[in-house]
Amino acid sequence: xxxxxxxxxxxxxxxxxxxxxxxxxxxxxxxxxxxxxxxxxxxxxxxxxxxxxxxxxxxxxxxxxxxxxxxxxxxxxxxxxxxxxxxxxxxxxxxxxxxxxxxxxxxxxxxxxxxxxxxxxxxxxxxxxxxxxxxxxxxxxxxxxxxxxxxxxxxxxxxxxxxxxxxxxxxxxxxxxxxxxxxxxxxxxxxxxxxxxxxxxxxxxxxxxxxxxxxxxxxxxxxxxxxxxxxxxxxxxxxxxxxxxxxxxxxxxxxxxxxxxxxxxxxxxxxxxxxxxxxxxxxxxxxxxxxxxxxxxxxxxxxxxxxxxxxxxxxxxxxxxxxxxxxxxxxxxxxxxxxxxxxxxxxxxxxxxxxxxxxxxxx
Numbered sequence: 001x002x003x004x005x006x007x008x009x010x011x012x013x014x015x016x017x018x019x020x021x022x023x024x025x026x027x028x029x030x031x032x033x034x035x036x037x038x039x040x041x042x043x044x045x046x047x048x049x050x051x052x053x054x055x056x057x058x059x060x061x062x063x064x065x066x067x068x069x070x071x072x073x074x075x076x077x078x079x080x081x082x083x084x085x086x087x088x089x090x091x092x093x094x095x096x097x098x099x100x101x102x103x104x105x106x107x108x109x110x111x112x113x114x115x116x117x118x119x120x121x122x123x124x125x126x127x128x129x130x131x132x133x134x135x136x137x138x139x140x141x142x143x144x145x146x147x148x149x150x151x152x153x154x155x156x157x158x159x160x161x162x163x164x165x166x167x168x169x170x171x172x173x174x175x176x177x178x179x180x181x182x183x184x185x186x187x188x189x190x191x192x193x194x195x196x197x198x199x200x201x202x203x204x205x206x207x208x209x210x211x212x213x214x215x216x217x218x219x220x221x222x223x224x225x226x227x228x229x230x231x232x233x234x235x236x237x238x239x240x241x242x243x244x245x246x247x248x249x250x251x252x253x254x255x256x257x258x259x260x261x262x263x264x265x266x267x268x269x270x271x272x273x274x275x276x277x278x279x280x281x282x283x284x285x286x287x288x289x290x291x292x293x294x295x296x297x298x299x300x301x302x303x304x305x306x307x308x309x310x311x312x313x314x315x316x317x318x319x320x321x322x323x324x325x326x327x328x329x330x331x332x333x334x335x336x337x338x339x340x341x342x343x344x345x346x347x348x349x350x351x352x353x354x355x356x357x358x359x360x361x362x363x
Contacts, residue, residue, distance in 0.1 A: 022046035026317055026363045027101050028324055028333065028350075031074050031085050032056070033063030033358035038087050038094075040074070043350055044101045045362065049322040049337055051350045052101075059094035060108045061087025064115075065356055067328070069182065070131070071167040071213035071263050071313060072118035073359030080318070080363050082146050084126065086116040088358075093119060093128055095146045098363075106146035112138025112155055118167045122174035125151075125196040129168035129179060133161055137168055137179065139196055151196050159186050159203045166212050171220070171242055178222060178242065180211040187211060187224070191245050202245065207238040207252035213263040213313075216242075218270030221292040225261040225275045226253060235261035237275050237284075239292045250292040256284040257301030263313050268320040272342035274303065276311035276325055283311060283325060285342050297342050304344035306334040308351075315362040324349070328357040 026045040031038055038059040044052035073086045076098070083096040083103055092110050096103040114132025121127075126140040126148060139154030158165055164183030170192070171178065177198055179188040185208075188201035208226030216222050220243040228234040236253040259279030266273045266288070273286045273294065285303030286294040297303050304323070309330030316323050316338075323344060325334040335349035 022048040022050065024101060025319070028315065028360065028362045029074055029083055030326055030333070030357045030360045031059070031063065032354045033065060033068070033088070033356050034354070035063055035065040035089050038063040038085070038089070040083065040085055040096060040103060041353060041357070042101060042103055045317060045322070048347070049317070049335055050348045051333065051335065054350065054353055057096065057103050057105065059085050059087055060105060061092050061094055062089030063087065063356070063358065064089045067312070068117045068358055069164065069166055070117035070358070072120065072169060074361045075119050075121060076361045076363055077121050077142065078123060082142065083361065084119045084121065085359065086111070086119060086128070088115050088117055091116060093148065095142070095148060097146055107148055109140065109148040112136065112150065117165065120169045120177060122170040125174070125192070127168055127177055127198065129165050131165040135161065135163050135165045137177065137190065137198060139198060141196065154197050156190060156198050156200060158188055159184060159201065167214060169214065169216065171222070172216055176242060176245055178214065180214060180224065182210050182212055182227070185209055185211060187247060189242065189245060189247050204247045207249050208236045212261070215264045215266040215273065217266045217273065217288060217292070219292065221250065221270070221288070223264050223266060223273045223294070225264045227260045227262050230260045230279055232259050232279070233257055235259055235275070235277060237261060237264065237273065237286060237294060239294055241292065251294045254286070254294040255301070258282050258284055263311070265314045265316050265323065267316065267338070267342070274314065274323065276314045278310045278312060281306045281310050283344060285344065287342060303342070304336050304346065308332050313360045315360040318363040324360060324362055326357055326360040329355060331355045331357065333360070
């Protein structure tokens with residue numbers, strides 16, 4: 001009887017230990033942006049949304065040690081085989097092969113300009129946004145071995161010099177690129193042909209002041225955050241339609257009630273959009289109607305609170321169940337589970353990371 005009881009106890013202990021740690025379901029990536037040696041920080045994402053400690057992998061390039069005022073500095077390719085990271089201090093881009101929770105550096109190439117801050121990828125076409133004084137975008141082919149090759153004739157200027165370029169991204173169809181200009185309050189649209197060569201830009205005025213980050217949703221919709229130069233409680237988000245190379249306003253400057261909305265993510269089903277508010281330590285959630293109109297989920301604009309630091313970028317897990325907000329100045333990542341109604345519930349994130357973190361991607 002005693003032997004049987006001991007055996008049952010061992011089985012119970014094994015069962016408890018097996019549930020003590022949720023299985024690995026994905027990963028979250030950011031970069032140190034260190035001016036002495038930039039590195040990618042890789043964290044396991046467990047099935048319950050929590051994160052492991054970070055492991056560093058050198059990019060071979062340099063960061064700046066200062067905020068880049070950008071979105072899209074760390075991105076995954078469409079097939080999640082490759083991780084692309086900007087090295088703003090050495091004017092190049094690093095490509096890592098992704099293998100579960102491990103990454104390995106396979107290429108590093110000049111960005112085609114000065115101070116790269118954002119990367120866009122569609123299938124095997126990559127564009128880099130360079131935010132130095134002579135702002136431009138520059139295109140590359142990404143081989144099946146992770147090697148970048150410049151596309152001849154693909155480099156295009158923005159609307160002017162020193163425009164405060166923040167982000168570049170492809171539309172879901174891959175035939176257009178959008179760039180935000182914080183300093184000019186302009187949005188640049190480029191057409192992209194079948195050879196991957198961008199043409200343009202066609203320049204449109206932003207609905208609100210200081211357009212910053214953006215994300216595409218369903219039905220040609222795109223959602224842009226507006227920081228309004230950091231004015232207290234004045235930030236907003238606007239929705240647009242980008243169709244046939246033309247950008248039109250759907251909803252102009254819908255208030256967040258918060259300060260400095262600078263980054264945007266959209267749920268995979270297109271029903272919800274979120275802005276990270278760098279001046280309010282908060283995240284504002286919006287309900288997105290089928291025709292792209294925005295409505296705050298919470299009257300006070302505070303769907304989530306990033307305790308311990310202001311948010312500086314966001315990413316959503318590949319399964320759409322978790323939202324991660326980078327808190328670069330405090331070396332933290334806030335984590336939230338996403339409810340069926342778009343609500344956010346705080347869960348354990350990551351702490352004790354390098355300060356100065358820039359860019360975030362998740363799968």
